[in-house]
Amino acid sequence: MNNSPYFLKPASVQSVMLRVLVALLPGIAAYVWFFGAAILVQIVLASVTALAAEAVMLRLRDKPVMLFLSDGSALVTAWLIALTFPSIAPWWLTVLGTLLAIVVAKHLYGGLGQNPFNPAMVAFALMIVAYPLLMSQWPKVDATDFAGQWEAIFGSRQILDAMTMATPLDALRTVLRDPEQRAMIGGILGSKATFGNVGGRGWEWIATGYFLGGLYLLQQRIITWHMPTAFLATLFVVSGAFALYEPDRFAGPGFQLFTGGAMLAAFFIVTDPVSGATTPRGKLIFAAGVALLTWIIRTFGAYPDGIAFAVLLMNIATPLIDMYTQPPVFGHKDKRGDSP
Amino acid sequence: MSALQRLFKFHGGVKPAYNKEASTGLPIAVAPTPTLLVIPLHQSIGGMPRPLVKAGERVLKGQRIGGADGNASSAVHASTSGAVVAVEMRLMPHTSGLSALCVVIEPDGRDEWIARQPFDFRKASPTQTRDYLRDAGVVGLGGAVFPTHLKLNPGKHGKLDTLVLNGAECEPFITCDDVLMRERAETILKGAIIMREMLSARQVLIGIEDNKPEAIAAMEIAAQAANQAAGDLAMQVVSVPTRYPAGGAKQLIRVLTGIEVPHGKRSTDYGVQCFNVGTAYAVYEAIALGQPLISRIVTVAGNVGQARNYEALFGTPMRDLVALCDPLPDSDRVIMGGPMMGLLMPGDEVPVVKATNCVLVGSRKLFPPPPPEMPCIRCGECAKACPADLQPFEMYWFSRAKIFGKAQEYKLFDCIECGCCAYVCPSHIPLVDYYRFAKSEIWAREVDKEAADIARERYEFRLLREEREKQEKAAKLAAKTAAGREKAAAAIAEAAKPAATPEDDTKKALIAAALERAKAQKEQVHPGNVSNLTPEQEAEVTAIEARRAEIREMAKPHLRQDD
Structure with a gap:
């Protein structure tokens, strides 16, 4: 018989993970609306792969398979991989990425709760380094022909050119790197076909979906305000300052916040508790660091989006951040620090 | 008001x-x-x-x-x-x-x-x-x-x-x-x-x-x-x-x-x-x-x-x-006590005492066994719930790994064992049990250390005492020798008055005295248990020595292995 406390709050890892999945639904709905059902295929692919890999690894590690399989953590990783990979990527790319995330980034480091790096971001970073072209073929907005997408995922990729287009981030980078076009940046960003109202046609609505899901997570107290606020505020301030300083070289904060994976990162990726900082101040520093690195990589780097690398770099700094931001304990809260 | x-x-x-x-x-x-x-x-x-x-x-x-x-x-x-x-x-x-x-x-x-x-x-x-x-x-x-x-x-x-x-x-x-x-x-x-x-x-x-x-x-x-x-x-x-x-x-x-x-x-x-x-x-x-x-x-x-x-x-x-x-x-x-901090009684015959604010009757239905323990996902719920502003998941980590010094750095002893952290933990980790374990281990080590300290002090005191005794002995011996020399010198002086040079006699006497001392010392050092033996005893000793030599031979390969 156990010791005190004798009753527990009805909470579980499973319920936390399931609510995270629920919070992803609005963003997924917008994804399907603007880019077709291919994303659902990728989610299923990633989920099945993740669960199978998790089961095998649990078996090999002599852990209770059903208990851990039902905790939902593998599904969260799988969904994040599917949502960060191009939805018309070939099936094996998603499967390979998911296997790397679950087998290497998660279980080889000790499984649930032990991974120093965000598994989904490990998958993204490895795949974009290994297959830069495949990881850059994003679906065209409003091209929702499912048969074609299915063909692209499972069959020949010859018809691909007709289906893909550069993401707004990529498009903007191309423009900004060309001194002749740069002068017309205002007009280009105004072309709603690509750039929509703020963050790119279609993409801005997916971002809004993630934002709504994020508010749900806040309301459910699964995440705290620290990480999303610090991430979005930092991205806003840095991109805003540079856009003010030289508007024809730097995209403004509205675009930065609503394009690419910024909203997904703010509420679902930097908030991963296992690999991120845990103290209140540490969370602020961690998320601000990710935002700053993201902006730097987006602006000066060669990759379409910088979130994965930014997150992994800040994961390395997590223990240090936590160590230096320990909050004072009860009775030790004076300004001098440790002893009153 | x-x-x-x-x-x-x-x-x-x-x-x-x-x-x-x-x-x-x-x-x-x-x-x-x-x-x-x-x-x-x-x-x-x-x-x-x-x-x-x-x-x-x-x-x-x-x-x-x-x-x-x-x-x-x-x-x-x-x-x-x-x-x-x-x-x-x-x-x-x-x-x-x-x-x-x-x-x-x-x-x-x-x-x-x-x-x-x-x-x-x-x-x-x-x-x-x-x-x-x-x-x-x-x-x-x-x-x-x-x-x-x-x-x-x-x-x-x-x-x-x-x-x-x-x-x-x-x-x-x-x-x-x-x-x-x-x-x-x-x-x-x-x-x-x-x-x-x-x-x-x-x-x-x-x-x-x-x-x-x-x-x-x-x-x-x-x-x-x-x-x-x-x-x-x-x-x-x-x-x-x-x-x-x-x-x-x-x-x-x-x-x-x-x-x-x-x-x-x-x-x-x-x-x-x-x-x-x-x-x-x-x-x-x-x-x-x-x-x-x-x-x-x-x-x-x-x-x-x-x-x-x-x-x-x-x-x-x-x-x-x-x-x-x-x-x-x-x-x-x-x-x-209550369900958050109460103590499980070893039986219901135990008496009500001054600490008994509540006798809480439990059942499997009322207080079901906790679901299986899952790994900590560092979600921070425990830190949010801790009324002592601690980071319970860090203390858990170090208590579990038996890195007690680190657990203390995270203020383990500021924990009041209220149970809030374990109550909210989505991984159902019995956190307070880990803290109780760590605290008792630290106390036990402190007791051990105190005992060791006392033992060390005793040992050091013994060394000191032995050193002091040795010095005292040496001083006594030196005094004795000096007194002996004076006496010898005096005797020689007496004897040498009519005859040979006093120097030679003094030397001779000193040498004789030294030889005497060496002989006495040798006798003291010589182990008494193998001298003056009967023939039967000597035979027995020889037999024992032979057996020991045999055993040494047998042990040789093993010893080499160890080397």
């Missing part, structure tokens, strides 16, 4: 289901005297009281049966009159299942008191009053049973700002303070007046969680009357937000005054002292009525048909109280 009081918040805390209504429906009842009282001598923090009675003696109600062992201890009394049947080891109301010395009394049914004399504390010195309370066995009745007389000391400034009366009672199921405040508010405040005088406190703040409106109302009426009588506004009842563990002394002090008393510091250094309302009641009974502490209010609740509060004599078996409350058939355990 409570509206004027500014309140502070403490970090964290949880809101479990309170389950208090079940035991507040009926007034306090007096539990019947059992057929046998088993009164443990050690019922408080501090030294174990010495038994003052022997088997066969008759004792009166309120008679001291255990004398305080020094000042940091508290006396124990017979709960009723009767015969001492035994003074022996009995099972204690503690999870460990250990036994300790108890006085077993067979009540005679007459309930005959000792001569009760009120104690005029205004005429006595503070030390006398404190000694009186120590011998009256008054200890903190909130559950920690710290001797009250030790806390009734205003400290270095000679006066305090605030006396806090703790009526928060935040643990689920427990209502003993609630009903005491409802029914005996006036007596509690009379005790508080005595305490306030002893502490020279400016004000008395009575903190009660806002889920006890009846107790608040009763205490407010009593406080108004007390203030009117005193002509001041010193007594204030303060309704505090209901949130476990608002009744922790440090948390309540924080809520009422904004002061945080750090771990290991005295609250009087910050101008505050905190007592449970039941303790104030006991102080009044001891001082104004001359009655030592022999009973308390105990909530019997949980898996019972009719939960209720009983005034129970110390020594009453818990099962007698449970039986009064119609326990349900699936009951499988008895817990002393």
